[in-house]
Amino acid sequence: MYRLRELERDDMPIINSWRSGKELIDKLGAPFRYINKEVDYKWYDSYMSNRGNAIRCSILNDKDQIIGLVSLTNIDRFNQTAVFHIMIGDSSNREKGVGYYATNEILKHAFLDMNLNRVELSVLGSNQRAIALYDKVGFKREGVKSKAVYKNGTFVDMVIMAILKEDFSREVVQ
Template identity: 50%
Template structure:
């Protein structure tokens, strides 16, 4: 039902609309700010010139409708680790399994194709939906960064998660 494809320039206008949605951004660690389309076009161009350190994939359905974006960033070949980021677009497209599919596929790609050892991520402690998704996909909670981000006029906690290759292999072997 879903598939990943590399981020394309045609996706940028819709992603820009998501990044300008205060409700969506309230669930993410990033601060809300107004982002014009040119900034996101430059962000895309920067990605295209840094593909050895980043993997950005659009989450699409069988009709190539864009559901979200999943990324591996700051890929460190020496330490074999990277950071995972997930964003599902408008509220109508959330809760349909796209995020679970994308995270699982990116985990598989990280360990089976990119030969990574560790994937890490951060999510707002208040975002229980995201925490459940990550734990369902095999991530382990490592700790909490107390009061580390300023969101909606107050400081919020951020939870740190990771999954190691051997944990993925254990889950993969049990499927």
């Protein structure tokens, strides 16, 4: 039904359309800003030149159309850690199990293929749907950064969560 593959340069126009949509960015920790296609191509080129520190995957539907992104960034091989990110582009693809699938697949890759020990994330405290997904997958809440991000004219909390290899349930991903 869904699958992951490494991000490709041809994905940039659709990603740019998502990143230019305020409705999606309002759910993420990043600030809204207008981003032209050249900036996204440079972002992609930077990723390709630093692939040892990040894994960025496109989430594809059964028609091989990109519907989201899932990533592990800031990979620290010495401490065996990484930072998790996910974005489901169009709202019509949300609440269909895409995020659950992609999160489990990238965690399986992190723990079983890359031998990482810890994957962490930060999420807007107001994004209850995302927090519920992370809870379901096995992430644990580690704390709150109070009023850490400026969104829509106000400062909001960021919830810090992590999952350890020993707590990752293989049954969840099968």
